[in-house]
Amino acid sequence: MSLPQPLLQVRGLTVRFDLESGTIVPVNDINVDLAEGEIVGLVGESGSGKSLTALAIAQLVPHPGFLTAQHLRLRGEDITTMPAEALRYFLGSEMAMIFQDPMSSLNPALKIGTQLTEATRVHRRVSGKELRKMALERMADVHISAAETRLRQYPHEFSGGMRQRAMIAMGLMNSPSLIIADEPTTALDVTIQAQIIDVLREINREQGTTIMLISHDIGVIIEICSRVLVMYAGRIVEDVKISELMTADNHPYTEALIAAVPAFDSNRDEPLPSIPGRPPDLDNLPPGYAFAPRCKYVFERCHHETPPLLRIDETHRIACFLRTEPPEGATRE
Amino acid sequence: MNKLDVRDLVVRYGQLRAVDGVSFGIPPGGTLGLVGESGSGKSTIARAIVQLARVDRGQISLDGKDITFARGAHLNEIRSKIQMIFQDPYSSLNPRLSIGAMIDEVLQRHRNMNGAQRREEVDRLLEMVALDPLFADRYPHQFSGGQRQRIAIARTLASQPELVILDEVVSALDVSVQAEVLNLLRNLQIEFRLSYLFISHDLTVVRYMSDSVCVMYLGQIVEWKETEELFRQPEHPYTQGLIDAVPKMIVGGDPNRIPLSGEIPDPHFPPPACRFHTRCPFGPLTHPERNLCREDDPHLLVDKSEHYAACHFPLVKKELA
Ligand SMILES: Nc1ncnc2c1ncn2[C@@H]1O[C@H](COP(=O)(O)OP(=O)(O)O)[C@@H](O)[C@H]1O
């Protein structure tokens, strides 16, 4: 059986910062494939390295961060070795990034329509009339009504939800094959979040766009993704199909993340399960597995060694000795 | 008798009626949840109770006594009995004071204690929120978000309050830390018989914390119910819409959810009659014969002294019919 080539293939992706206090590695040896048309979630507590992973994939690691990788292939092309100009063009047409705060990416002094069409003009030779038509179509994709009027408005005339829609529309102008959305709904009300999730789902279904959705909210990820990557202290600790979440033996961290969300049918008289302790400081990592001090199933070996992310079946990778090399007599009770 | 009663409260910012005729009560030791999209007026209610926003009309009572316009000594007494904690404790914690000094300041103002007693009390309060008393000499920036929220809680407890207003206190925290802070708040409530006004835009958190819940839309409470009942059988279409919008941990999303379209209209020009009729999936948008929604204000028809839903076509009754 020959698998189709993945849209994105990440091997050994690592980001280092040389700080006065020493070197930190907020993104540590990430290996992952994204298949064409997938919606993959990336979840973890704040500081776990989600945003930096996204920025690294887009070759946007902030100074003085330092990216290394075996390779980073998008559509089979290794973007770590591409010349700057070619890279800009390639990423501009293949990848779109959407951030939590659309105002950081929108120019407050330019009309929305101008920003939409300029996003394209840089990359393609298209007539003005055709550009306008495209902009209107993209506005329809994200369900902005009265698009003619909206295109003539400035970002400050848009609500938070509308700006996020406009950002997505802008990202769609070049029909990218990959959208990376970093906490796109975190600043929005749940009602608007639900609408934006529907928009992303529709784009994926109708245009086949691959989406990497980053969120600290595992509920959002379960809602829309087919697969989730769970990050802890710079590493992926689990890679699992959403339909296997809560049924398969998950990573103890994943299990704890899910349990800590107060569910609608939870017993209100019981205390909420929490995860004791907090994520480690990257400049002061514990010896052994970074998650060990917070794991309720921890055993001796975890304090000395970091378990590698190993495949335990076709759709499940996990970095937990209990699952990959269970010690004699160990149980998860 | 209720710990707090709010009757027909109106708060305006210029022409904007940010809170428009709101009534509710909180029994002693109980928690009332206040939920709704941002801009619905939740924080303004909180600010009005502690006199940080000017009350235009209505009445606020503590233990049955009118405190709406309390002044002088009476106001000071109320200030110790009613405390407020915000989303970002950093902005309300003085960065130049060690956390011990900060708590000591409150003890000096509200409690009759000498220096030695106060030092002991600071230690006790820090222990109560699961912080090491050795931290008393440290400054706010040396703590994580969750720890700062604990510090804010310890400082609040220092004045021995009876009612604590919690405005989005866990909204900026990671879920694991959020769970710890919520557990702490519930334990403290039982220990000190505190009454809570728990404000959040997050329905799951409000459900977990509250005995009864008020749902707000454009400055008004559209539904007020006992918590379990509200989530099991919401009557107001807006409540149903909010509940449906919350991710349910169901793979692929809840197929039965009825999405709310559109956004909150400009609060300077709220829609007439039922303010929700421009977005309601059960109103004139989908049922053209339901003109009533555009013509009569359902708020005028309900008795707000008990649980209610301000809707001409409440969902439960509709199902039964
Ligand atoms: N510009 C930077 N300089 C130094 N450290 C950074 C920088 N950006 C991020 N980091 C560190 O990298 C870690 C991961 O950050 P980030 O990717 O933003 O996490 P997340 O998105 O999961 O919250 C954090 O602990 C942060 O301290």
Ligand SMILES: Nc1ncnc2c1ncn2[C@@H]1O[C@H](COP(=O)(O)OP(=O)(O)O)[C@@H](O)[C@H]1O
């Ligand atoms: N200081 C203020 N001046 C003018 N308008 C305000 C002020 N504070 C809040 N508002 C407006 O009042 C309404 C209610 O706001 P708020 O009480 O903060 O809502 P919530 O806490 O539910 O998000 C909003 O339309 C908001 O823009």
Ligand code: SF4
């Ligand atoms: S009164 Fe009409 S428009 Fe308003 S919530 Fe009820 S059904 Fe919807």
Ligand SMILES: [Mg+2]
């Ligand atoms: Mg981030």
Ligand SMILES: [Mg+2]
């Ligand atoms: Mg508020």
